[in-house]
Amino acid sequence: MQGRVLVEIGVGEPGNVARTTVVCESPKLLADPAVSSLSQWKLRPHTYRGVPVKVRLRQPITFKLGDDPAPWQ
Numbered sequence: 198m199q200g201r202v203l204v205e206i207g208v209g210e211p212g213n214v215a216r217t218t219v220v221c222e223s224p225k226l227l228a229d230p231a232v233s234s235l236s237q238w239k240l241r242p243h244t245y246r247g248v249p250v251k252v253r254l255r256q257p258i259t260f261k262l263g264d265d266p267a268p269w270q
Contacts, residue, residue: 203255
């Protein structure tokens with residue numbers, strides 16, 4: 198199965214993903230794996246004038262099948 202999921206993520210001051218919201222998905226079956234993956238991300242905290250702040254980002258996740266071997270092999 199292939200498709201694209203757009204997820205809005207809320208990133209807390211320490212850089213953890215605090216909230217996820219699926220903005221659009223095609224097909225719907227891919228939404229849960231995309232959110233599960235993003236929930237494990239650890240990001241560098243965003244700062245404003247040197248102070249860590251919360252931010253909201255939109256992250257596309259693309260699921261694509263291919264004949265190529267995994268990039269790490």
